[in-house]
Amino acid sequence: xxxxxxxxxxxxxxxxxxxxxxxxxxxxxxxxxxxxxxxxxxxxxxxxxxxxxxxxxxxxxxxxxxxxxxxxxxxxxxxxxxxxxxxxxxxxxxxxxxxxxxxxxxxxxxxxxxxxxxxxxxxxxxxxxxxxxxxxxxxxxxxxxxxxxxxxxxxxxxxxxxxxxxxxxxxxxxxxxxxxxxxxxxxxxxxxxxxxxxxxxxxxxxxxxxxxxxxxxxxxxxxxxxxxxxxxxxxxxxxxxxxxxxxxxxxxxxxxxxxxxxxxxxxxxxxxxxxxxxxx
Ligand code: DHB
Ligand code: FE
Numbered sequence: 700x701x702x703x704x705x706x707x708x709x710x711x712x713x714x715x716x717x718x719x720x721x722x723x724x725x726x727x728x729x730x731x732x733x734x735x736x737x738x739x740x741x742x743x744x745x746x747x748x749x750x751x752x753x754x755x756x757x758x759x760x761x762x763x764x765x766x767x768x769x770x771x772x773x774x775x776x777x778x779x780x781x782x783x784x785x786x787x788x789x790x791x792x793x794x795x796x797x798x799x800x801x802x803x804x805x806x807x808x809x810x811x812x813x814x815x816x817x818x819x820x821x822x823x824x825x826x827x828x829x830x831x832x833x834x835x836x837x838x839x840x841x842x843x844x845x846x847x848x849x850x851x852x853x854x855x856x857x858x859x860x861x862x863x864x865x866x867x868x869x870x871x872x873x874x875x876x877x878x879x880x881x882x883x884x885x886x887x888x889x890x891x892x893x894x895x896x897x898x899x900x901x902x903x904x905x906x907x908x909x910x911x912x913x914x915x916x917x918x919x920x921x922x923x924x925x926x927x928x929x930x931x932x933x934x935x936x937x938x939x940x941x942x943x944x945x946x947x948x949x950x951x952x953x954x955x956x957x958x959x960x961x962x963x964x965x966x967x968x969x970x971x972x973x974x975x976x977x978x979x
Pocket of ligand 1 (some may be wrong): 710712713714759889892894936939966967
């Protein structure tokens with residue numbers, strides 16, 4: 700039987716990808732950022748997931764503003780790194796798990812949760828930067844990845860509660876897949892950041908850390924937080940945090956915090972990173 704063993708949350712800041720790709724991760728600005736992932740790299744080399752269900756948002760790379768699915772699942776055999784304007788990142792092709800993805804789509808959609816099925820798409824920094832943070836620069840990614848894309852780019856994004864419910868539906872779907880697979884669910888994006896307008900550069904450490912406490916201890920309550928609070932307290936792009944609630948919804952009500960890290964500065968975003976394992 701397939702089992703969800705752990706959840707990971709991390710930002711997907713594109714400048715982190717550029718620092719890795721250009722060999723700059725030891726520079727004084729970046730060193731403390733990557734230090735927060737040293738434990739995570741050791742942990743994942745022991746945890747050895749077969750599949751990561753990676754919840755992220757596309758930043759107008761695979762989807763233009765012509766079509767913006769609220770929730771989409773990547774069912775392809777492989778996904779190419781997207782060209783985001785300066786050529787694709789020099790990272791391996793992302794191998795999917797078409798069989799589990801098809802099962803997820805069937806189970807989740809037939810449980811009345813609408814997912815858009817994507818049979819071909821490229822994946823941008825939202826998906827590849829988290830892989831680089833956890834796995835470094837391998838020849839081949841050591842996991843298969845099922846992308847779940849959530850719209851947090853064009854108003855209105857789905858509520859935190861809906862994202863949390865999606866996580867629960869993912870959990871039921873994985874539990875009913877009959878292959879022996881070690882599955883992780885990752886949520887990406889956040890924490891506080893605003894990339895535009897008069898409040899560009901906004902960071903809110905206190906709010907971020909209280910939000911992390913809630914994610915770990917009382918996600919049911921946290922999931923009811925309205926969008927306006929994210930925008931007011933965590934900036935316009937802070938809304939990416941709703942994707943972490945999908946990861947949390949896929950885990951047990953009680954979790955063990957294996958790793959927790961918070962760091963500013965890293966480009967325009969507060970780096971919050973947690974690894975959670977299921978507790979009973
Ligand atoms: C940054 C963060 C993001 O989440 C993103 O999608 C683009 C840029 C940043 O901090 O620079
Ligand atoms: Fe983003």
